[in-house]
Amino acid sequence: MARWFKARSTIQVRRLMGRLLGMAIVFVCVLAVTLQMGWAQSLPTSQVHPIPAILIQAVQRLDPAVGPGDYFDAIERKGVGYLIWSKFPVTVAIDELGSDRWKLQVTTAVVEWQRYFPLKIVSTPETADIRIQSKRLALKPDPKTGKLPRFRSAETHYDVFVNKVSDDSDTKHLSHRMTIDLASGQADGVMLSVARHEIGHAIGLWGHSPNPDDIMYFSQVSKSPLISSRDLRTLHRVYGQPTRLGWAITP
Numbered sequence: 016m017a018r019w020f021k022a023r024s025t026i027q028v029r030r031l032m033g034r035l036l037g038m039a040i041v042f043v044c045v046l047a048v049t050l051q052m053g054w055a056q057s058l059p060t061s062q063v064h065p066i067p068a069i070l071i072q073a074v075q076r077l078d079p080a081v082g083p084g085d086y087f088d089a090i091e092r093k094g095v096g097y098l099i100w101s102k103f104p105v106t107v108a109i110d111e112l113g114s115d116r117w118k119l120q121v122t123t124a125v126v127e128w129q130r131y132f133p134l135k136i137v138s139t140p141e142t143a144d145i146r147i148q149s150k151r152l153a154l155k156p157d158p159k160t161g162k163l164p165r166f167r168s169a170e171t172h173y174d175v176f177v178n179k180v181s182d183d184s185d186t187k188h189l190s191h192r193m194t195i196d197l198a199s200g201q202a203d204g205v206m207l208s209v210a211r212h213e214i215g216h217a218i219g220l221w222g223h224s225p226n227p228d229d230i231m232y233f234s235q236v237s238k239s240p241l242i243s244s245r246d247l248r249t250l251h252r253v254y255g256q257p258t259r260l261g262w263a264i265t266p
């Protein structure tokens with residue numbers, strides 16, 4: 016029996032005209048969830064994992080003058096708890112079939128995140144924790160307006176499943192895997208910005224900031240922000256929360 020959850024985060028890209036000076040593109044992420052809770056009785060107890068040392072150090076280095084703000088309240092807590100990783104480094108497979116331009120922008124986004132979070136690029140998409148795929152996305156009506164967007168830039172979804180800790184152990188853990196579908200054929204800066212944003216979702220920022228200076232802002236301004244202190248503080252708070260992911264299933 017399939018034992019997994021699915022969820023999606025969709026980015027749609029539209030071009031703005033006229034009075035929106037300085038803002039060329041906006042993307043709108045729509046988060047939707049489908050959960051299968053029939054096996055909730057065997058879920059692990061929700062507990063806190065150790066926070067990655069590199070993330071702790073990154074937050075400690077932040078300039079206090081920038082302010083202590085975060086957008087933790089915007090991050091969704093799912094039925095399995097916060098969508099955080101507990102086995103590091105988290106492995107990332109970048110689609111070999113993507114164009115050179117696409118792969119360069121996606122790799123750059125991963126490298127940017129590696130300054131703050133333990134990510135490792137691997138060439139084994141079948142077993143990677145996060146898969147980033149070059150894919151043209153089918154158009155879907157905007158859930159708010161009902162209109163079809165001109166273009167969809169990216170979509171991130173996750174699966175939750177049960178797997179063995181090792182081949183010589185019967186212990187099974189509740190695990191998850193993230194998949195990012197990211198369209199090619201966009202301007203380099205847009206692909207980089209979208210990849211940066213979607214990787215944020217994939218490592219635990221499952222929500223959107225109300226502040227345009229954060230990479231997890233629901234829209235993108237023409238001058239894309241870099242990973243902000245608020246992004247890092249939010250991620251740090253998320254990793255201090257309990258989750259059922261990464262813990263052993265009770266027989």
Ligand SMILES: [Zn+2]
Pocket residue numbers: 024025026044045212216222223233
């Ligand atoms: Zn988003």
